[in-house]
Every structure is written in structure tokens, then in C-alpha cells.
Amino acid sequence: MTQTAAILGGGVIGGGWAARFLLSGWNVNIYDPDPEAERKIGEVLANARRSLPSLFETDLPAEGKLSFGTNLEAVVKDASWIQESVPERLELKQQILAQVQAVCDSNAVLASSTSGFKPSQLQKLLDNPAQLIVAHPFNPVYLLPLVELVGDIHTVTIAKTVLVDLGMFPLHVRKEIDAHIADRFLEAVWREALWLIKDGIATTGEIDDAIRFGFGLRWAQMGLVETYRVAGGESGMAHFLAQFGPALKWPWTKLMDVPELTDELINLIADQSDDQSGNHSIRQLERIRDDNLVGILRALKTRNWGAGEILNLHDRQLRPEHTAPENKPFVSIKRSIPIDWIDYNGHMNESRYGQVFSDAADAIMEYIGADQAYIESGLSYFTVETRIRYLDETKAGERIYVNTRVLNADGKKLKLLHEMHHVDGRLLATGEQMLIHVDLNSRRACLPQTEVLAKSEQLAAAHKRLPKPDYLS
Amino acid sequence: MTQTAAILGGGVIGGGWAARFLLSGWNVNIYDPDPEAERKIGEVLANARRSLPSLFETDLPAEGKLSFGTNLEAVVKDASWIQESVPERLELKQQILAQVQAVCDSNAVLASSTSGFKPSQLQKLLDNPAQLIVAHPFNPVYLLPLVELVGDIHTVTIAKTVLVDLGMFPLHVRKEIDAHIADRFLEAVWREALWLIKDGIATTGEIDDAIRFGFGLRWAQMGLVETYRVAGGESGMAHFLAQFGPALKWPWTKLMDVPELTDELINLIADQSDDQSGNHSIRQLERIRDDNLVGILRALKTRNWGAGEILNLHDRQLRPEHTAPENKPFVSIKRSIPIDWIDYNGHMNESRYGQVFSDAADAIMEYIGADQAYIESGLSYFTVETRIRYLDETKAGERIYVNTRVLNADGKKLKLLHEMHHVDGRLLATGEQMLIHVDLNSRRACLPQTEVLAKSEQLAAAHKRLPKPDYLS
Numbered sequence: 015m016t017q018t019a020a021i022l023g024g025g026v027i028g029g030g031w032a033a034r035f036l037l038s039g040w041n042v043n044i045y046d047p048d049p050e051a052e053r054k055i056g057e058v059l060a061n062a063r064r065s066l067p068s069l070f071e072t073d074l075p076a077e078g079k080l081s082f083g084t085n086l087e088a089v090v091k092d093a094s095w096i097q098e099s100v101p102e103r104l105e106l107k108q109q110i111l112a113q114v115q116a117v118c119d120s121n122a123v124l125a126s127s128t129s130g131f132k133p134s135q136l137q138k139l140l141d142n143p144a145q146l147i148v149a150h151p152f153n154p155v156y157l158l159p160l161v162e163l164v165g166d167i168h169t170v171t172i173a174k175t176v177l178v179d180l181g182m183f184p185l186h187v188r189k190e191i192d193a194h195i196a197d198r199f200l201e202a203v204w205r206e207a208l209w210l211i212k213d214g215i216a217t218t219g220e221i222d223d224a225i226r227f228g229f230g231l232r233w234a235q236m237g238l239v240e241t242y243r244v245a246g247g248e249s250g251m252a253h254f255l256a257q258f259g260p261a262l263k264w265p266w267t268k269l270m271d272v273p274e275l276t277d278e279l280i281n282l283i284a285d286q287s288d289d290q291s292g293n294h295s296i297r298q299l300e301r302i303r304d305d306n307l308v309g310i311l312r313a314l315k316t317r318n319w320g321a322g323e324i325l326n327l328h329d330r331q332l333r334p335e336h337t338a339p340e341n342k343p344f345v346s347i348k349r350s351i352p353i354d355w356i357d358y359n360g361h362m363n364e365s366r367y368g369q370v371f372s373d374a375a376d377a378i379m380e381y382i383g384a385d386q387a388y389i390e391s392g393l394s395y396f397t398v399e400t401r402i403r404y405l406d407e408t409k410a411g412e413r414i415y416v417n418t419r420v421l422n423a424d425g426k427k428l429k430l431l432h433e434m435h436h437v438d439g440r441l442l443a444t445g446e447q448m449l450i451h452v453d454l455n456s457r458r459a460c461l462p463q464t465e466v467l468a469k470s471e472q473l474a475a476a477h478k479r480l481p482k483p484d485y486l487s
Numbered sequence: 488m489t490q491t492a493a494i495l496g497g498g499v500i501g502g503g504w505a506a507r508f509l510l511s512g513w514n515v516n517i518y519d520p521d522p523e524a525e526r527k528i529g530e531v532l533a534n535a536r537r538s539l540p541s542l543f544e545t546d547l548p549a550e551g552k553l554s555f556g557t558n559l560e561a562v563v564k565d566a567s568w569i570q571e572s573v574p575e576r577l578e579l580k581q582q583i584l585a586q587v588q589a590v591c592d593s594n595a596v597l598a599s600s601t602s603g604f605k606p607s608q609l610q611k612l613l614d615n616p617a618q619l620i621v622a623h624p625f626n627p628v629y630l631l632p633l634v635e636l637v638g639d640i641h642t643v644t645i646a647k648t649v650l651v652d653l654g655m656f657p658l659h660v661r662k663e664i665d666a667h668i669a670d671r672f673l674e675a676v677w678r679e680a681l682w683l684i685k686d687g688i689a690t691t692g693e694i695d696d697a698i699r700f701g702f703g704l705r706w707a708q709m710g711l712v713e714t715y716r717v718a719g720g721e722s723g724m725a726h727f728l729a730q731f732g733p734a735l736k737w738p739w740t741k742l743m744d745v746p747e748l749t750d751e752l753i754n755l756i757a758d759q760s761d762d763q764s765g766n767h768s769i770r771q772l773e774r775i776r777d778d779n780l781v782g783i784l785r786a787l788k789t790r791n792w793g794a795g796e797i798l799n800l801h802d803r804q805l806r807p808e809h810t811a812p813e814n815k816p817f818v819s820i821k822r823s824i825p826i827d828w829i830d831y832n833g834h835m836n837e838s839r840y841g842q843v844f845s846d847a848a849d850a851i852m853e854y855i856g857a858d859q860a861y862i863e864s865g866l867s868y869f870t871v872e873t874r875i876r877y878l879d880e881t882k883a884g885e886r887i888y889v890n891t892r893v894l895n896a897d898g899k900k901l902k903l904l905h906e907m908h909h910v911d912g913r914l915l916a917t918g919e920q921m922l923i924h925v926d927l928n929s930r931r932a933c934l935p936q937t938e939v940l941a942k943s944e945q946l947a948a949a950h951k952r953l954p955k956p957d958y959l960s
Contacts, residue, residue: 245499363845
């Protein structure tokens with residue numbers, strides 16, 4: 015049976031919750047007196063609909079039904095999950111939670127998105143305090159998995175099951191505390207940042223660069239402690255902590271109320287770190303970390319953003335100018351095989367051969383003048399057919415090159431042949447690729463511009479003199 | 488001319504610097520009295536050699552020459568960059584820097600990796616203080632781009648050029664301060680974490696989960712301020728700050744020495760944020776952020792680590808059991824097209840069609856019993872040839888399905904035909920795929936296990952009754 019979630023407060027957080035539930039097949043009722051609520055929620059939903067399905071290799075359930083209401087009782091009465099995300103004012107939250115509890119199903123999970131308040135504060139006006147827990151998510155709620163749960167263990171247990179079904183990660187905060195766990199770190203960083211800006215040490219842009227080009231990349235995959243465990247190396251966490259200890263007395267932050275680093279605290283941390291990460295050696299953790307960082311950095315490279323933009327600049331610094339020497343094929347690619355192209359068979363996945371040949375075609379495109387500016391002018395080549403022969407395995411880190419020749423350049427049609435070699439000369443794969451020149455506005459075939467056509471014909475004429483391989487179809 | 492870098496201190500940081508220079512074509516001289524130095528540097532280099540080339544789509548320069556020495560003068564005399572990474576003890580650093588300056592090229596950049604000390608502290612014994620700057624990198628140095636530069640503007644300017652040539656991101660810290668910028672944040676988080684552990688609120692594992700499943704993912708692509716700018720929405724940064732202000736008085740961290748959030752400070756932050764991010768609207772920034780997060784999360788998914796592991800679990804929850812109904816092709820894939828599969832033509836890149844068909848083959852593999860356990864037993868299928876016809880464009884977010892049939896199952900040979908459809912029924916692409924069964928130890932062709940062969944023959948027999956498409960080669 016389709017379940018119903020009631021969302022109280024339709025801001026960025028409430029909208030994110032609505033999207034998580036709706037795209038997981040739940041019906042969603044929104045309560046928000048703001049006349050703009052429907053538009054605002056609609057914008058969050060549009061963002062969620064374009065990004066959340068991108069995370070999965072399978073269809074999400076069919077969306078539930080979305081409705082808006084101004085009658086609180088009608089909104090909550092059929093809901094098995096009620097999520098309060100109204101503004102961060104204690105009295106406002108206490109009042110609406112009491113109103114809700116008076117009319118909702120007593121078995122429903124009643125949860126608050128509060129960043130800072132403790133359940134005991136929110137429960138003040140409630141007849142059944144145990145029904146109310148904190149379920150604190152992170153923006154954007156439709157993409158980030160973390161939800162901090164605080165409160166009655168019975169309600170938290172039910173909530174965990176629901177959140178896992180939504181694809182989220184419930185973190186049970188076992189003792190209530192102001193700002194739970196994550197926001198304590200955010201608040202500490204925020205306070206330090208305010209000092210740096212106020213004292214003229216760094217601008218907001220410099221602060222963000224210090225985060226996203228350094229430790230921010232680390233924290234997307236391992237947290238604070240596991241990162242230090244790896245940095246500490248073979249001598250172990252307790253040794254690392256003892257070394258690191260003196261800095262606690264140094265003015266490395268303006269936030270100077272520091273716990274004493276006793277042997278007891280050192281051992282507690284070292285033991286917890288063993289429990290957390292001890293099933294991997296430091297050497298294994300280093301490689302896991304590096305592989306993760308390669309994947310994250312390459313993802314940012316595809317988007318040409320942050321650290322990925324720096325990598326793209328460096329690619330352009332490194333890349334030699336393409337030339338088309340007489341009587342030789344065109345060398346379109348020279349590179350090594352990145353770690354993230356390897357599949358469960360321990361070799362480069364077949365689809366990545368296609369990517370290498372697609373990149374090889376791009377090199378030809380650039381050479382004949384069908385480059386970025388040409389595409390922006392509304393013209394491009396689309397591939398209509400490929401035939402790839404996989405002759406030998408290719409492993410991570412192996413260096414390869416691709417010889418490309420133009421087999422045919424005839425008006426709208428362009429036929430390429432790519433031969434991918436190991437740097438030792440072995441032929442690893444061949445790719446025949448048929449392309450058609452298109453108008454990007456009509457998405458239909460059309461003739462290339464004269465100069466582009468001339469340059470492709472010139473390559474075709476030169477390459478015709480090369481001996482024709484016998485495997486060609 | 489090949490340049491030379493001298494690395495003083497061969498720990499994790501010194502080794503990381505050595506790798507950056509060496510893999511960028513520099514000669515590298517290492518000075519470290521530790522008899523284990525060569526082994527330790529070797530391990531860092533091995534990690535760097537497998538991961539750093541993975542970041543680029545082109546060859547790195549040929550590696551320079553690596554040498555080790557115990558004569559400080561010989562190690563530094565030809566170097567145009569000298570990087571000190573000895574243990575974090577002020578007197579030790581002061582002494583070695585003075586010894587180096589007495590014998591090195593006066594035009595060389597002399598740089599310290601110190602996390603905490605200011606240039607003025609390190610320069611105490613130097614005749615030419617301006618030659619010494621701080622160049623503070625982040626572990627792993629061979630992957631993370633950030634280097635904080637502090638010191639004389641002339642030396643910093645030269646250093647910037649070198650670091651950009653190494654593919655790194657130099658951040659000029661304009662005023663010297665203990666712990667520069669990034670480590671002030673790390674120290675604040677570390678101090679807060681010590682309280683949480685000491686007070687029994689959270690374990691190290693819970694702390695790391697609170698980071699890597701939440702704000703850590705955000706900070707890999709946008710820092711603190713830009714993230715809040717997006718969260719604040721259309722009402723603007725100054726409005727957001729004013730709202731956020733009261734929390735500074737609340738006990739959201741134990742680190743309570745807080746600057747006063749005056750209008751002046753609010754305006755300073757808002758203006759800097761405009762300079763930093765004002766060329767994108769909030770709506771654009773939201774989409775940039777979401778696309779980045781999708782890419783990062785998908786990268787972690789490939790590695791089945793952190794937030795990626797949670798996504799893989801959810802995929803398994805969502806995925807229906809595959810069935811092979813009589814008189815119908817096998818539905819091998821039902822999914823939507825993720826954002827990161829789109830190329831510069833605004834449609835799914837050709838190589839991703841290959842990936843869809845590779846995944847479709849995996850579904851058949853699982854069905855016939857050539858699954859993970861079978862692969863671990865040393866047997867698998869390798870693709871030897873594919874032919875793909877691209878019939879229509881596919882855009883981000885579009886839902887597709889793939890009908891797969893077994894055209895032939897004959898001993899070691901398996902031939903599949905994949906037809907990729909838009910959810911509206913349109914045929915988008917076809918893929919013919921020839922596979923060979925292999926022994927993963929010898930990497931040679933061999934017969935499948937009896938049950939696997941029987942199941943594939945059974946599918947082939949059923950699918951032979953379907954009408955044969957006329958485009959088949």
C-alpha cells in the first residue's frame with residue numbers, strides 16, 4: 015500500500031524531504047501557509063527529478079501523489095511520517111508539533127528537521143514525547159544520504175527502516191546535544207571563518223578554495239579520523255595522536271577551549287579507530303583513498319568545476335599539438351588507462367574502448383576545424399555506427415596510443431578507423447566509426463562548412479595511400 | 488632543460504612532493520638520514536605512479552631521475568626548488584634551512600611544508616629571509632591540488648608558476664598567521680571532535696560518517712560560503728547571514744570565542760561572496776552543485792565506498808528480479824540516463840551506449856549463472872566484438888529499457904543482440920555483441936560450466952522463435 019508523508023514547511027529542506035518521499039513512491043501532503051509554497055516546492059522538485067534518478071542504475075518507483083493543504087489535520091491524518099521543517103524558532107516548532115500530535119496517527123513517526131534543538135526542548139508541549147524525534151537532513155536533501163536521528167529508541171528504530179528504504183543513511187545520535195554532531199563541526203568552521211574574514215586574513219573565495227582544493231576532497235570519502243589514521247601510517251593512531259597533541263596548546267585557531275589530551279583519551283580514540291578501520295591495513299586504506307580521490311577528481315573534471323577545472327587546465331598544458339604527417343596515420347590519443355575504467359574482470363571495460371575511440375574522433379574533429387567554436391556555431395558530427403574488435407586486454411596504468419585514419423570523407427559522411435596500441439606496439443583494439451555531419455538546431459544531416467570538408471578530404475586522400483588492413487568490413 | 492628539486496625529509500609529505508616533481512619530469516634529489524628513506528619514498532612513489540596519471544587524458548612527461556644523498560650541499564646545489572618537510576619542530580627547521588641557504592643557489596625557491604609555523608618564525612637564522620616561503624601541501628600531495636603559499640611576494644610569484652606547471656593550485660595567504668588557512672579549520676574540527684569523543688557523544692566512526700555522508704560531499708566541490716549562498720536562496724547572502732547570526736550565541740560548539748556579527752562584517756562577507764559567485768544565479772549554482780554531487784556520488788559508487796556503498800545497497804533494493812518469459816526478449820535494463828553521461832553535443836555520449844549494452848550483458852550473465860561467484864571461481868565471458876547502430880539521440884533523464892536476446896550460444900561462443908528503447912517505445916540503438924568464455928587464470932578461451940551453458944542454450948532456443956530483425960549483419 016502506498017504510504018503518505020506529511021511535510022510541514024515547504025522551504026528548501028521541506029521541499030527536499032518532499033522530493034525524497036515522492037520519488038520513492040510515497041504520496042506527499044504539504045502544509046505551508048506561504049502562497050508561494052507550490053512554486054517553491056516545484057523548483058526543488060524539478061532539481062530533484064533531474065538529479066536523484068541519476069544516482070541509480072535502475073528505475074525508481076513511480077512517483078506518488080503530491081498535494082497541498084492548509085488544513086493541518088487533513089494534511090497529517092493519513093501520514094505514517096510527519097516531517098516538520100518550519101523556521102528555526104523553538105516556540106513555533108513546539109506549538110506546531112503539539113497541534114499535529116493532537117490530530118495525527120499515534121503510530122506515525124513525528125520528526126523535526128531542526129539543526130540545533132534537542133528533542134527534550136521540542137517535546138515540551140507534547141502529551142506523548144516519545145513520538146517526536148529529530149531527523150536532521152543535509153541540503154540538498156534529495157542527494158545527500160545523511161540524516162541524524164535523535165530521540166526515543168523505539169521511534170528511532172522505525173525511522174531508520176523508513177530512511178533506509180528511501181536510500182538514506184540514518185546516523186543515530188545516542189545522546190542529545192545542541193546541534194547534534196555534524197553541525198557542531200560546521201559551526202566551529204563557520205566561527206573560525208568569521209575570524210579570518212574579519213581579521214582580513216582571507217576572503218570568502220580564498221576560504222572556499224582552501225576547502226574544496228584540499229581537505230574537502232578528502233572528506234567526501236573518508237572523515238576526519240580515518241584520514242588521520244592513513245596519514246599517521248604504520249606507527250599507529252595512538253603514536254600519531256601523541257605527536258599531534260602539542261598543537262592543541264598552540265594558537266592554531268581562535269577557538270581555544272580545548273580538552274586535555276590524556277592517555278585515556280588517546281587510547282579511547284585509538285581503540286575506536288581500530289574498530290572503525292582496522293579491517294584494512296594502512297597500505298590498503300591509502301589505495302582505497304587514492305582510488306576514491308581519482309574518481310571524485312575525474313567526476314569534477316567532467317563538469318569542469320573546482321579541482322576538475324585545474325586538471326583540465328593541466329591537460330591543455332600537457333597535450334601536444336596534433337599534426338598530420340605525410341604517409342603516417344594521425345596519432346589521435348596518447349594516454350594511460352585510469353583506475354576508474356577497470357571492471358570486475360580486472361581489465362578496461364569494453365565501453366571505455368568506445369570512449370577512447372570517441373576521444374580519438376574528437377582529436378580529428380579539432381584538427382579539421384570541427385572544434386568547440388564550430389559546435390557553438392550550430393554544427394557538429396554525430397556517430398551513427400561503430401564496430402569495435404577487442405584483440406587484447408588493457409590494464410590500469412598501461413600507456414596506449416591510437417592511430418586514426420580517415421577512410422572516407424564524402425560530403426556529410428565521414429568514416430574513421432582507429433587502431434589502439436599498447437605503448438609496446440601491440441594492437442589492442444580496432445574501431446571503425448561512421449559519422450554524419452549535422453545541423454545542431456534541426457538535428458538533421460547537412461553538409462560541413464567548406465574548410466572543414468576540405469581538411470577532412472585532404473586527410474582521407476593522404477590516408478588512402480596507407481596499406482588497407484584486411485579486417486575492414 | 489630538466490630542472491632539479493631537492494626534497495629534505497622523506498616522509499609521507501616529502502615523498503608526495505618527490506612524486507609530484509618526478510612525475511612532472513623534474514629530477515629529484517632526496518635528503519633524509521633515515522636508512523629506511525629509500526623504501527618509504529618508494530612506497531609513496533608506487534602509490535603516485537598508479538594514481539596520478541589516472542587524472543589526465545594525455546601522457547605525463549617522462550619521469551626525471553631520482554637520487555638519494557646524505558651530503559646536504561650535494562643534494563641542494565643544482566636545485567631550483569628546495570622543499571623542506573622535516574618533522575614539525577621549529578628549531579630543527581630553522582637550523583636545516585640556515586644550512587641549506589648557505590650552500591644553495593640564491594635564485595632557488597626555498598620552501599617549507601610546515602602546517603603551523605609562520606615564515607617569520609622559520610626565517611630566524613637566515614641571511615636572506617625573503618628566499619624562504621611556506622609552501623604547505625595536503626596529503627596525498629600527489630593528488631590534492633592545494634598548496635598554501637606564505638611569504639615574500641617575489642618568491643611567491645616564482646613559486647606560483649612552478650606549482651601551476653606541476654598541475655597544483657597555489658593559494659597565496661596574504662598575511663602570515665599560525666596554521667595558515669586550511670589547518671585552522673581542521674584544528675577547529677579536531678578540537679570539537681575531541682570533545683564529542685571525550686564526552687561520549689559520538690565515536691570516531693560516527694564522527695566520520697557525519698562528515699562523509701553529509702557536508703564532506705558538499706565541500707569536495709563548493710566550500711563553506713558558496714554552499715551557504717546556495718542554501719540561502721534568492722533572498723541573498725546578507726539576509727541569510729542575519730538569520731544565521733543568533734546561532735553564534737548558542738552553545739552549538741564548545742569553541743565559544745566568537746566574533747561579533749556586526750553589519751559591517753555581514754556586508755563584508757556578502758560583498759566577497761558576490762565577487763566569488765555572483766556570475767552564477769542561485770538557480771544555476773544549485774544545478775552546478777547537484778551535477779557535481781551526482782558525479783562524485785557515482786564515482787564513489789563505482790568504488791563501492793562511503794556514500795557510494797549506500798547507493799549500491801539501494802540499487803539492489805530497487806532492482807526487480809530478472810525473468811525470461813516465453814516468446815519475449817529478455818528485459819535486461821530499465822533505467823534513466825544520468826547527467827554525467829551527456830557530452831558536448833547535449834546527448835548521451837556514444838561510449839555510454841556501449842556501457843548500457845555491457846550492463847545488459849551483465850544482466851544476462853547473472854541470469855545464466857555467470858555471476859560474481861562464478862567470476863570468483865575463475866571463469867567469465869569477455870567481449871571480443873561489438874557493433875552499435877545509433878538510431879536516435881538520448882538525453883539526460885530520459886527513461887530507457889533494453890531488450891536482449893541470445894542470438895547464439897555455441898560452446899565458448901555467445902552472441903547477444905541488445906535493442907535499446909525509449910520508454911515511449913522508440914528504438915534508440917542496437918548492439919550486437921560477440922562474447923567468448925574464458926578461464927580467468929590462463930586468460931584463454933574455454934568451455935563454460937555445464938549449467939551456465941545449458942541456461943544460455945535454453946535462452947537461445949527461446950529467442951530463436953522471435954522474428955529476426957533485418958539489420959542483423
